[in-house]
Amino acid sequence: MTRLVLTAAQQTGILWLTWERQIRNRSLSRALGIPLCEILSNRGRMARYASCIGRTVSLLRRRKPSVVVCQNPSAVLSVLLLGLRPILGIKVAIDAHFGGVEAFNGSRVLQRLLNYCNRIADLVVVSNENHAERIRSLGGRVFVCPDPLPDLSEYRDLGTEISRKVFFICSFDLDEPYREVFRAAELLRPDGFRFFVSGNYRKAGIALGDFPHVDLLGFVPESEYYRHLFSSQVVVDLTVLDNCLVCGAYEALEAGKPLVLSRKTALQGYFTGGTVYTENESGEIATAVRHAHVERIRLADECRQWANRAHAEMKVRLASLGSVLKGL
Numbered sequence: 001m002t003r004l005v006l007t008a009a010q011q012t013g014i015l016w017l018t019w020e021r022q023i024r025n026r027s028l029s030r031a032l033g034i035p036l037c038e039i040l041s042n043r044g045r046m047a048r049y050a051s052c053i054g055r056t057v058s059l060l061r062r063r064k065p066s067v068v069v070c071q072n073p074s075a076v077l078s079v080l081l082l083g084l085r086p087i088l089g090i091k092v093a094i095d096a097h098f099g100g101v102e103a104f105n106g107s108r109v110l111q112r113l114l115n116y117c118n119r120i121a122d123l124v125v126v127s128n129e130n131h132a133e134r135i136r137s138l139g140g141r142v143f144v145c146p147d148p149l150p151d152l153s154e155y156r157d158l159g160t161e162i163s164r165k166v167f168f169i170c171s172f173d174l175d176e177p178y179r180e181v182f183r184a185a186e187l188l189r190p191d192g193f194r195f196f197v198s199g200n201y202r203k204a205g206i207a208l209g210d211f212p213h214v215d216l217l218g219f220v221p222e223s224e225y226y227r228h229l230f231s232s233q234v235v236v237d238l239t240v241l242d243n244c245l246v247c248g249a250y251e252a253l254e255a256g257k258p259l260v261l262s263r264k265t266a267l268q269g270y271f272t273g274g275t276v277y278t279e280n281e282s283g284e285i286a287t288a289v290r291h292a293h294v295e296r297i298r299l300a301d302e303c304r305q306w307a308n309r310a311h312a313e314m315k316v317r318l319a320s321l322g323s324v325l326k327g328l
Contacts, residue, residue: 013065013066013067014034014035014065014066014067014068014069014325014326015034015035015037015060015063015065015067015068015069016028016029016032016034016035016036016037016068016069016070016095017036017037017039017056017059017068017069017070017071017077017081018036018037018038018039018070018071018077019038019039019040019041019052019071019074019076019077020038020040020071020073020074021038021040022071022097023147023150023247024095024097024127024147024247025038025071025095027147027148027150028095028145028147028148028318029069031148031314031318032318032321032322032325033322034069034325037059039052039055039056039059049076052077053076053080056077056080056081057084060084060088060090061088064088065090066089066090066091066328067090067091067092067093067122067325067328068081068090068091068092068093069093069094069095069125069325070092070093070094070095071094071095071097071100072094072095072096072097072099072100072114072117073097073099073100075100075110075113075114075117078092078094078100078117078121079113079117082117082120082121091122091123091328092121092122093121093122093123093124093125093325093328094117094118094121094123094124094125095125096114096118096124096125096126096131096135097127098127098131098175098241098243098244100114100117100118101114101118101126101131101134101135101243102114102131102134102241102243104174104175115138118135118138118140119138119139119140120140121140121141122141122328123141123142123143123324123325123328124140124141124142124143125142125143125144125145125321126142126143126144126145127144127145127146127147127245127266128144128146128243128245128266128269128270129144129269130242130243130265130266131144131243132144143320143321143324144317145317145318145321146245146250146270146310146314146317147245147247147250148250148314148318149250149253149254149307149310149311149314150250150251150254152226152251152254152255155223155226155227155229155230156230156255158223158226158227158230158231159226159227159228159229159230159231159232160231161230161231161232161233162194162231162232162233163192163233164191164192164193164194164233164293165193165194165196165231165232165233165234166185166188166193166194166195166196166232166233166234166235166236166289167195167196167198167228167229167232167234167235167236167257168181168185168195168196168197168198168214168235168236168237169198169199169235169236169237169246169247169248169251169252170197170198170199170237171199171200172199172200172201172203172204172206175239175240175241175244176238176239176240177238177239177240177262177280178197178204178238180238180280180281180282180285181195181197181236181238181282181285182195182211182213182214183282184282184283184285184286184289185211185213185214186213187282187283187286188286188289188290189213191290193289193293194215195213195214195215195236196214196215196217196228196232197214197215197216197217198217198220198225198228199217199218199219200218200219201216201218202218226255229251229252229255229257230255230257232257233257233258233293233296234257234258234259234260234289234292234293234296235248235251235252235255235257235258235259235260236259236260236285236289237249237252237259237260237261238260238261238262238278238280238285239262239264239267240262240280241264242264242265242266243264243265243266244264244266244267245266245267245270245271246261246267249261249267249271249275252274252303253271253273253274253275253303253306253307253310254303254307255303256274256300256303256304256307257274257300257303258274258275258276258292258293258295258296258299258300258303259271259274259275259276259292259299259303260275260276260277260278260285260288260289260292261275261276261277261278262277262278262279262280263277263278263279271306272306273302273303273305273306274299274300274302274303274304274306275299275302276288276291276292276295276299
């Protein structure tokens with residue numbers, strides 16, 4: 001079933017449009033005062049595309065925006081809007097998440113399609129400078145904007161810290177070395193560390209009893225997710241990708257939680273406080289978790305300092321992005 005969700009926001013000639021729920025879309029559109037429309041469907045792939053395309057065309061005809069910001073992925077949504085651009089007289093800005101710049105599956109056909117979309121779009125918004133350079137090399141117009149830090153004020157009193165609790169933020173996607181984290185959890189178990197793991201483990205073919213030494217939570221309500229975040233002493237969020245700013249890092253640093261991240265260029269360049277970096281190997285991960293736990297008081301203070309700087313820098317960046325979008 002397809003659902004249409006419009007957030008309450010300042011009415012402008014700009015519409016933010018996605019075909020999935022995603023924190024970055026919600027936080028950026030809210031911060032910019034742009035109405036967000038989420039067109040959602042739980043049907044099979046082809047039926048989902050047909051339903052979402054029909055809803056999208058109907059929505060655009062009804063609301064008549066002058067500028068549409070869309071999330072890529074979905075590449076299908078980006079192609080649709082770029083195709084409708086001359087017909088509806090709209091400008092198309094693409095908020096290109098990692099999969100909207102680099103093809104996850106290594107497909108040359110998909111990469112060419114992404115390159116084409118990013119070259120001809122009126123604007124491409126990316127989260128890091130490495131991706132910005134890639135868009136510029138294609139001849140595209142680009143703006144760099146990391147995710148705004150989430151507002152977690154309503155959740156801060158949900159959880160009391162539990163000694164040696166580690167919260168592993170995971171979506172069980174191809175870029176996440178979750179099996180190495182599970183091995184690290186086994187190495188740390190004699191020291192009293194206990195790992196709680198978010199995300200739909202079933203999509204990775206994992207059964208609940210496969211890793212008895214970790215607590216697989218599955219999908220949980222938002223309040224329970226943040227209860228685990230605030231009751232942890234260390235947060236882990238890893239990726240094998242070089243140019244991916246993982247969403248869980250923003251949440252951990254805003255919550256003041258010592259963070260273990262993969263030693264990747266984009267992550268090291270942006271998350272410069274409260275963080276211990278590791279290779280994606282179980283022994284290295286275990287060492288990083290131990291270090292983060294021992295240094296948790298100092299790292300928590302670094303988290304707060306980093307978050308304060310990030311909030312201030314984001315205000316300036318958002319004002320600039322808002323001006324660019326209005327200028328379209």
